[in-house]
Amino acid sequence: MSFLGEKELKEQIKLIIPQYRPKFIDSNKYELCLGASYCASDSKFRVLQAEDNQIVVNPGEFYFLETYETVEMPNDVMGFISIKASIKFKGLVNVSGFHVDPHFRGKIVFSVLNAGPSPINLTIEEPLFQIWFAKLTSASESYNGKHQNQTGVNGKLLNDHMSGSDNASLGDLQKQIKDLDNKYEKVLVLASVLVVGILSLVFKAHLS
Template sequence: MTLEKGYGSGGGSYVGDNSTSPTDIHPAGGFWSDKTWKDLNPSTSPVRPFKRKQIDESNYLLSIGEEIYVSAPGGKSTVQKLQPNDRFSIDAGQFAFLLTEEEVVMPFDKIGFISIRATAKFWGLVNISGFHVDPGYKGKLIFAVFNAGPTRIHLKRGDQIFPIWIAALDQPSTRTEYKVGYYEIPSKLINQISGEFTNAYQLAEKLKAAQEDIVQLKSFRVYMMAIIGIVLALMSPFIKDAVTRIYDTIKPQAICVGACQQLPPTPPGGQSTTP
């Protein structure tokens, strides 16, 4: 066991334990087994507070903590503070930041790997943040997630959906001081995902709706042409009679105009000058 200098959550320096392994012998680069997790001392565990009931096979299940942020149209959403068992939802196409309940204090000779449980993945929740925890990291973890599924996902504080695996390095990192991480969701992260986004399911639904509108427009055009044809067929006798009457009215005038232009003028007395 070795001692290393590090930083506390308040920024001050302190001397911390650099080896949280329950024994001094571990295979180089090996992942911790469930027995290794169960043999940990809660006071020196890399996960704090440490609860053995959250050990799942060879990983430890981190839970959703007191702060979350879910994106909203126009960037109107803010960080939410959750009480124990408070519920929230992530709609399809929304991003979210989820702060863990537990603090992670990663030894300098270990590295962590993080993910989302398969159950949440089946709902469509995707981890878009980092997938590892550096040696010497101290703080809570922020998971950036995206709902790529077709429906709303309901979660609550305390849900254990983030597994973490720990593997031993072949030798300790050259880092000698802990890297202080997050204890709240910072505003600089929120500014990067403000707004609402469209996932593949929503895009498919919009394309489907557009196709239905096109089909309806085509059907409407066919109906209108059919109606116009029927109206014209029904009104054709009336139209023919009207055209005939108009033609009969105009024809004598046209004949008179043509004939009158060819006749010579009649002299006074009414006698024709034609020999």
């Protein structure tokens, strides 16, 4: 297996990414852009559409994001995917797979988590993801996985991956912890008032 260099990438990219734009070829990799559909743990995992060409990934929340482009992998080429370093440094972490199977066709969907302290603003059709291509020593059998012909973030994707899920995001857990802290503080205040009241009654009884 060997990776496609810049020359080979420029020669083959149109066959792999029909919607490719030359400006997004960067050395031996292609920069994939962000699509408009997404879902988020803080929106109860409903399929949403970007507003004003922006998606805001809140701290501690889990999101499904899609590529703007559709890829059509040859049966003798494998893809390796990542998020651009400039976005990763803000805290956006890819928690899904890191490769694209030979013969896969469709949009790539990333599962991401904002592990940073601040919201991360993402712009539709701007480069967010990266893909490198590796030539295999022999062709693979046709890919027939459930993601074949994937059209991005949609109801089918959520049914496949989130059906019956009741997992709390980090943001949910932080809120629950904060709520417990507030309740604990209220209990301490009430307990202190009761103790002071009881001691006051005892002291008055002792004086009398």
